[in-house]
Amino acid sequence: MSYKYWNLSLFVMEYAATIVVGETGSGKSTQIPQYLKEAGWADGGRLIGCTQPRRLAVQTVASRVAEVGMKLGEEVGYTIQFEDQTNPGMTMIKFLTDGVLIREMMEDPLLTKYSVIMVDEAHERSISTDMLLGLLKMIQRRRPELRLIISSATIEARSMSTFFNIRRKNSLLGSSDDLPNPEPAILSVEGKGYTVEIHYVEEPVSDYLRAAVNTVLLIHEKESPGDILVFLTGQDDIDAAVKLLNEEIQHLGRHYLDLLILPLYSGLPRGDQDLIFAPTSKGKRKVVLSTNIAETSLTLEGVVYVVDSGFSRQKCYNPISDIESLVVTPISKASARQRAGRAGRVRPGKCFRLYTEEYYLNEMQSEGIPEMQRSNLVSCIIQLKALGIDNILGFDWPASPSPEAMIRALEVLFSLGILDEDAKLTVPIGFQVAEIPLDPMISKMILSANDFGCSDEILTIASFLSVQAVWVSVRGVKKEFDEAKLRFAAAEGDHVTFLNIYKGFHQSGKSSQWCYKNFLNFQALKKVVEIRGQLLRIVKGFGIPLKSCDRDMQAVRKAIIAGSFANACHLEEYSQNGMYKTIRTSQEVYIHPSSVLFRVNPKWVVYQSLVSTDKHYMRNVIAIEPSWLTEAAPHFYQFRTPNPALH
DNA sequence: GAGCACTGC
Numbered sequence: 001m002s003y004k005y006w007n008l009s010l011f012v013m014e015y016a017a018t019i020v021v022g023e024t025g026s027g028k029s030t031q032i033p034q035y036l037k038e039a040g041w042a043d044g045g046r047l048i049g050c051t052q053p054r055r056l057a058v059q060t061v062a063s064r065v066a067e068v069g070m071k072l073g074e075e076v077g078y079t080i081q082f083e084d085q086t087n088p089g090m091t092m093i094k095f096l097t098d099g100v101l102i103r104e105m106m107e108d109p110l111l112t113k114y115s116v117i118m119v120d121e122a123h124e125r126s127i128s129t130d131m132l133l134g135l136l137k138m139i140q141r142r143r144p145e146l147r148l149i150i151s152s153a154t155i156e157a158r159s160m161s162t163f164f165n166i167r168r169k170n171s172l173l174g175s176s177d178d179l180p181n182p183e184p185a186i187l188s189v190e191g192k193g194y195t196v197e198i199h200y201v202e203e204p205v206s207d208y209l210r211a212a213v214n215t216v217l218l219i220h221e222k223e224s225p226g227d228i229l230v231f232l233t234g235q236d237d238i239d240a241a242v243k244l245l246n247e248e249i250q251h252l253g254r255h256y257l258d259l260l261i262l263p264l265y266s267g268l269p270r271g272d273q274d275l276i277f278a279p280t281s282k283g284k285r286k287v288v289l290s291t292n293i294a295e296t297s298l299t300l301e302g303v304v305y306v307v308d309s310g311f312s313r314q315k316c317y318n319p320i321s322d323i324e325s326l327v328v329t330p331i332s333k334a335s336a337r338q339r340a341g342r343a344g345r346v347r348p349g350k351c352f353r354l355y356t357e358e359y360y361l362n363e364m365q366s367e368g369i370p371e372m373q374r375s376n377l378v379s380c381i382i383q384l385k386a387l388g389i390d391n392i393l394g395f396d397w398p399a400s401p402s403p404e405a406m407i408r409a410l411e412v413l414f415s416l417g418i419l420d421e422d423a424k425l426t427v428p429i430g431f432q433v434a435e436i437p438l439d440p441m442i443s444k445m446i447l448s449a450n451d452f453g454c455s456d457e458i459l460t461i462a463s464f465l466s467v468q469a470v471w472v473s474v475r476g477v478k479k480e481f482d483e484a485k486l487r488f489a490a491a492e493g494d495h496v497t498f499l500n501i502y503k504g505f506h507q508s509g510k511s512s513q514w515c516y517k518n519f520l521n522f523q524a525l526k527k528v529v530e531i532r533g534q535l536l537r538i539v540k541g542f543g544i545p546l547k548s549c550d551r552d553m554q555a556v557r558k559a560i561i562a563g564s565f566a567n568a569c570h571l572e573e574y575s576q577n578g579m580y581k582t583i584r585t586s587q588e589v590y591i592h593p594s595s596v597l598f599r600v601n602p603k604w605v606v607y608q609s610l611v612s613t614d615k616h617y618m619r620n621v622i623a624i625e626p627s628w629l630t631e632a633a634p635h636f637y638q639f640r641t642p643n644p645a646l647h
Numbered sequence: 648g649a650g651c652a653c654t655g656c
Contacts, residue, residue, distance in 0.1 A: 054654065081656055099656045128655065234652060267651065292652055313652035326652060371654095379656090437656035468651080534656090577648050593649045611651060619651085 005031055008187065009039035012116060016140060017148040017164040017184040023191030023341060024296075028151050029061045029120045033076075033093045034068070036116055041147075042092035046115035051098040053126050054297060055080040062095040081437070082530050098128040103437070105135060105387055110143050118149035123156055123334065124296065125370035125399065127380055133398045135387070137164060144179050154334045156367050161186060163398050194344035196306075200357040208309045209237060211354045213244045215307050216287055217252070220259055223350070226304025227286040229294055231339050233313050233328050238263045238289045245287065258283055264290040264298075269472050270523060276300065295338055299345070306343040306351040308336060310359075315374050319404040321585060322412070324376055325612030332368040336360065370399040377401055377409035378440050382418060385425050386434035392423075415566060415636050416444045432542050436535065438466060441608075445563030446539060452559045454549035455539065457499055461560070463531040464498035465608055465620060467524045471594070484519040489596040492553050493605070493622035495560055497596050502528065557622055558632065560606065565633040567607045569618065570626075580605065580618070583629070583637070592617040 011018045022028055029050060036048050052058045058078050062085070066072035070093070077086030078095040086094055096104075098119065105111060117136060122129055133150070140146050150160050167182040205211040212230050219228055232238050242263050249256040262276050280286045280302060292312050294300060314329040331339075336353065343349030353360065372380070381392055389395055392406055413419040418430045418440055425431050429447060436443035442462050449458035464470060471485065488504065490496035505525050508514035515522040536546065549555040561568075569580040569589055578601050580589045591598050592611060595618070604626050607618030630637045 097655065099654095103656060124654095126654065236650080265651090266653065295653090297653065315652075328652095383656095466656095579648095590648080592651085594651080599648080613650075615650095617650070 005035045005189070008032060008035055011185045011187060012036065012039070012041070012147050012149065014181055015147075015185040016144065016166065016180040016182050017150060019160050019164070019184050019186045020149060020151045020189060021154070021186065022151070022189035023153050023193055024121070024338075026189050026191045028189060029057075029118075030064045032118055032149060032151075033095075034065060037092055041115045045089065045113075047091065047113045048093045049101065049111075049114045049117040050093070050095050051101050051117070051119050051129075051132065052095065053098060053121050053124055053129060055097055056297070057121075058095045058097055065093060065095075082534065098126070098132045102128060102132055102135065102383060106435070109387060110139050111146070112143070114146065116147040116149065118151060120151045121153070121296075122150045122160065123152040123154045123367075125368070125372070127371045127375060130370055130372045130398045131380055131383070133160075133163070134396055137166070137396060138389075140166065147180065150184075153338070154367065156334070160184070160398075191341075193341050194346075194348040196340045196344040196348070197350045198340060199350060199352045200360065201354055202356070204356055204359065205354050208232075208311065208354050209241055209244065212289075212307050212309055213241060213248060215352050215354070216245060216259075217248060217256070219305050219307075219350075219352070220256065220285060223305065225285060226347075226349070227280055227288065227300070227302045228305040228307065229300060229303045229342055230287065230289045230307040230309075231295065231312070232289055232291065232309050233311050234291060235263075235265050235267065238265060238291065241289050245289075258285055260284050260286045262286060262288050264288050264294060266291070266293050266297075267469050269521070294342065295335065300342070302346060303342055304347065304349040306339055306349070308339045308351060308353045310336070310353060310355040314368075315371065317375050317405065319402060319408040321587060322376065322408055323587070323610055323612055323616065325616075330364065332365045333360065334367050336364065372397065372399050372401050373405075375401075375405075377405050378412050381406065381409045382413060382425075382430075382434050382440055385419070385423075386431065390424065412566070413440060415633070416440060416563070418444065428542070436538055438462060438535075441563040441566075442466075443563075445560055446535065447542075447544070448562030449559040450544045450547075451562075452549065452555040453547050454552070454555045454559055455544055456546050456548040457556050458559050459532050459535050459539070459546070460502045460528070461495045461498050461556070462535060463528045464495075464502070466531050467527050469521050470498070470501065470524050472519050472521045481519050484517075485596065487518070490553075491600075491623070492557060493597050493602075494595050494620045495608075495622050496553055496556065499556075501525075557624055558628055560622055561624060561628050561632045564606045564608060565629055565636060567618075568624070568626075568629050569605050569607065571601055571603050571605075587616065589616040589618050591621055592619045595619065595621045597621045597623065 033048050033050050042048050058080050062078035065076045070076040073085045074087050074090050076093045077091040079086055079100050080097050136148055161184045164184045216228055242261050245261050264276055311328050312331050313326045315324055316327050317324045340351035343351050410423055418433050420426050433440050433443040442465055446458055446462050449455040488497050488500040512522040568583045572579045578590055602623035604624050605621045606624050608620035611617045611619050
């Protein structure tokens with residue numbers, strides 16, 4: 001084991017919080033927990049916890065630690081949703097996602113089993129990481145013996161340090177001799193990446209797609225062997241660039257046929273993603289055109305050149321309209337450095353930025369906006385409420401969301417009957433919703449299913465709503481794909497269509513062949529089954545029996561409305577293009593082309609979520625009767641300005 | 648009329 005961290009245990013002994021700054025890949029996440037174990041932090045049955053933002057990272061880091069003499073599932077273990085590889089009483093080092101650790105707080109609010117918790121990749125500032133940081137700071141006030149290690153790739157560590165500085169003027173903690181220093185320590189560790197030479201464009205480019213294609217061709221012409229990774233913003237960008245590149249290759253001839261062009265984004269079917277990880281055959285050069293997925297979630301070996309467009313798609317939230325949208329946004333310097341670092345994993349590399357050095361130095365933001373400040377907060381707030389944190393506005397957030405966003409979330413939870421007038425969780429609905437690991441609207445739908453005698457159906461629907469990419473679209477067979485979809489399509493809408501798919505999948509004996517034939521994503525359907533199992537265990541715990549309504553789809557739709565009544569829309573009669581308006585805010589919306597109700601355009605619909613790009617598209621849509629709205633949510637619809645469309 | 652950055656419980 002490396003002694004790079006020889007002084008870490010001294011820091012952890014002495015300071016309440018230690019901030020470790022070092023690039024990803026410096027071995028922090030594997031070495032620090034082992035070092036803490038040797039220093040005795042797991043003695044006496046205590047746990048050393050280490051959180052990661054992603055499931056895959058939890059699994060890989062845990063197995064890497066297991067390689068050096070500890071058994072996975074015994075001394076070292078991990079917990080992610082659907083999988084617990086720990087052994088209580090035996091496990092000393094536990095890796096887990098930050099979301100799982102927050103869930104553990106519901107059972108054990110002070111996380112008493114842990115002596116040290118390391119939060120890895122804190123610079124990513126995901127909602128759950130930020131929530132966890134706020135909660136850990138709070139726990140430390142009650143449990144000063146708990147030690148924290150915050151691991152970050154950027155020097156934003158300084159603001160982390162301010163956040164964790166818990167020195168107070170009139171400390172009530174008594175003598176400070178046996179207590180840790182409340183001011184965080186900062187420790188820097190060297191990354192083990194190779195140097196990456198940065199190149200900028202001389203003049204700003206007007207068309208980054210064209211510029212990216214030209215840069216790839218130039219690299220192939222002038223530079224030594226090594227794969228190329230290009231960062232673009234989304235699937236359409238990537239598909240367009242693949243097409244452009246292939247056209248150029250045809251024109252340019254022989255030498256360029258050595259280029260192997262591959263797209264990469266999360267929606268890609270499994271088999272296509274595997275191609276990307278296959279080693280490049282001799283004499284070939286791989287060119288991977290990717291979304292942000294290759295920035296953090298996936299690591300490609302063999303990349304020596306990175307082409308950075310300087311843009312990514314980012315979530316952005318408007319609390320007034322309560323709409324989240326995806327907007328192409330300039331990336332931050334931290335992101336640009338992370339992208340460049342992807343070129344230096346196997347040997348020194350080069351990064352070609354499609355923006356000027358002047359722009360990088362003077363205009364690019366140094367850090368991105370934390371996700372917490374770009375999101376709808378309903379899930380986050382219900383979890384804090386369940387942990388007994390009542391003063392949401394006064395919570396000590398690492399990055400405080402706007403008061404408007406917090407108030408909007410409180411309003412939504414109130415309208416669903418999850419919070420009462422004093423903004424306390426209702427009994428039992430509110431507490432039950434908090435326990436279900438889904439969007440509160442979907443959780444509310446599950447609980448209401450009991451009233452309509454259709455819990456069986458609703459559990460299936462809720463599970464489908466939690467997986468993306470139920471369908472696999474294969475290029476070139478659009479007709480067959482559309483026909484397959486029609487076989488399951490239900491006149492009521494997408495939710496009922498999911499029931500038909502689930503039934504078919506079940507009858508096929510959960511066959512992957514059957515999925516393949518029907519253009520369905522086998523991995524996704526397996527996940528549906530898994531989620532459904534977890535949900536069933538939870539609702540049984542509430543005393544809700546599994547009950548089917550057989551073919552009464554009206555009951556199913558009423559249960560859906562009990563959660564999503566706020567998403568009701570009405571077709572604009574005189575619109576020729578399928579325009580709907582939301583009842584609540586008269587927002588212009590359209591049925592998403594992936595919906596079975598696309599082009600069907602029923603008069604009244606309720607949608608599950610909005611995908612907002614250039615237009616607002618409703619995803620997962622169901623046809624309803626307007627009278628069901630007032631029935632389901634009189635408080636929401638009755639006292640509003642009379643809407644002539646309703647009568 | 649025509650589309651989905653990325654995670655997670």
